[in-house]
Amino acid sequence: MPSGKMLAALLASTCLLAPAAFAQETVTIQFWEGHSVQEEQATINMIAAFEAAHPDIKVERVKTSFGTNFERITTAIASNTAPDVSPIWSGFLTQFAEQGQLVDLTQYGVEPTNADIYPGAFDYVTWNDGVYGLPYAFDPRFIVYNQEAFEAAGLTEPPATFEELIEYTEQLTVGEGSNIEQYGFGLGGSDSLAYFFINLLYAYGGQVFNEDGTEAVFNNEAGLQAGEIISRLAGLPGATLNAGEGLRQSVLHGRVAMIYDGPWIFYEALNDPESEEFGIGRVPMPGEGDQPLNFGSVGAYVVYEQSDNKEAAAEFVKFLASPEAQQHRVAMLKPGVSPGVRDAPEAQAAFEEWPGLETAQNLLDESRIFPKHDNWPSVFQAIIPAVEAIIGGEDPQSALDAAVNQANRALRRG
Template sequence: MKNTKKAVAFVAASAMLLLSACGSSQNSSDTGSSDKPVEITVWAWEKTYEPVVALFEKAHPNIKVKLVNAGMTSDQYVALNNALAAGSGIPDVAQFEYTALQEYQINGALKDLTEFGAADLKDDYTPGTWDSVNLNGGIYGLPMDSGPMAFFYNKEVFDKAGVTEVPTTWDEYYEAAKKVRAAGSYIATAPDAGFFDSMIWQAGGHPFDTSADGESVTINLTGDAGTKKFADLWQKMLSEDLINTKVATWSDEWNRELGDGSLAGLLIGAWMPTNLVASAPQAAGKWRVAQMPTWEEGGTENAENGGSALAVLDASEKAKAAYEFVKFESNNRDAIASRVGGGAFPSDTGTLSDEEFLGKTTVADSDGNEIDYFGGQKYNEVLAQAAKNVISGYKNLPFEVYARSIFDDNVAKSFDGSITVQQGVKNWQDKLVAHAKDQGFTVKES
């Protein structure tokens, strides 16, 4: 496997054991066969996978699926790291956030799906999601869903504030934020690490890169033009009390403010409609969705904010059957429809061009009731265009999970005014550089 010395980015003692785990598949002559009875183990935290397993097993009666929820995102990664380090208990398939995928690919934990013909599926997915699984010349997963960014706003509050036209540039967004604040609401809350990265991406930034051999990384937040654009804007808005820094995203108070209009805007992934219905049902009919503001008049640039892929673990001895499951989940029309019906936003071009999907004006709640949340707007038309506008080429760090875990201790400290956003970014970069060196990477800072 490649770069076993970087396996310490998973857990401190995993390098040697991860080598043996990967070696188990390389030394095996049996990569799995879908025409013989076989059971595969799949780790995934999303409930939308559950009904699709039944569809898959009906279409593939010789393949049984053991679906395991090993924890949400980082909790699953910890469990997976422990399994890789021990060389046992490794699933055949696992769900990964796009931002975490490269970390496991560089360490040799994932199987290149090119040998199964995965590269032929490129045109079935949006450029942004395909870019996220196409790593270092191989295909290390298939896109399951996506999160192109969009601007969700409370039209009732905007009308009250005198914001009669949706801002299309960041200058207009800043002016709208002042009017919304004067009306007693906020247009945004303080960002988390995922949002921060997405905004750098949307600004055309490229602060991170990793060499094809996984030996060196570039960490250049302080010198990156896109990072500076966003940091400067956010600092200006923080200084003028245009961002609510007191409310934590996904908290009960955040939900309440979405519902009562205290929070009148969200810059977030396209998976948000179902969450809005669940989090702020009392605001039904008041919200709308628009394209993200851009840095230049007439721009269309966008970024991803969330989404995940299914990947086959390199240690799997049932890789053929495992790939058939991955392909079915991400490419079968019935499987996709089931997951989209459960609230996932699609990554496939077929759904994003489907007339029924594009014409939808209601959002299903948890009981299956259709809610007119966006005032009759064909919201998926906006979100589908947002997916087309995602720019390619943004890179995450090969230890992105760690990078995001220390965001609050560095950049987020600027939200209380004790330091500037720019200083927080510098502190974050210093910690990332130190961590990269500790893991054995050669680091470039420019």
């Protein structure tokens, strides 16, 4: 029989061994990620911070293609091979939530209202009283202007109203006819066209859908006002609309004096040693004194019902929306989805070096997102050709009427 001292030693050693013997098993969650190089590096840093704080959860990051994300997720759900977590953007979140494919995170401690995330971004992930993801990205739109071009034209501030936007476009244009050396205003193609139209539609007090979401109504008075602004811009020799690739380079090098864009401009400037100084301004409004408003696009991380590790996956998604994680996004020159990120050390360092980035961060207080609708992608695809037709010279009312008819046919098909 062991002595008292030996028994005490044995008990002590047993106690020391107990935690290891009953240590929680490590859980591995699969995370599909299809971000740009800029967003990807921020995500890698976030994962490292998460795993350091949660040593019992490992994240297997699987690189996917941004352009085929929706199709790949749809196929995975159908074959019961969905990951634990993936990003979702555009109207796909509401579509999957409506189909019952996403986990309602309220059962894992996410409150139905969340003061730690910008209202516009949090609104995106709510559906039928549930919370079906958490935002990782909230990108405002704003006017980017070349400071040297503004100084040469005697301008000190970006345009405050749509009338000023048109006036500035004319004033900033250098050259005439087919010999334009500097365009006054530029607008990108495809998605940018639709975002600009929706931004103007919202500014004029309009909506894309009627109150119960059964019909598209963006051909109403507000939509017509938005379309007429685009039509007037398209009629100016110094406006290059539906410009496509290279527009950010153009404003950074003075070939275009101002553009409608988002926070991608900062990373573009970082990687361009010959970039000229540029400024950031709010999206113009219909009239002086109107409430500032800009369109913001949102991306969210979601947990799939097929996941075998829902609790761990929910912890991961919650962390990625926190200021602690979002500061890594700001460090890579994108705004954070949480107002609290302003106080995070890496974010503060980025804001000090890039004051325009802090301006972009603050614009999220006044950002609205696209409509939440389970058939939004089809309606969005009807808006793009309508704006293209207006730029091409078609009467705005006719172009918008045709787009609304197309959108409502899609809504009736479901």
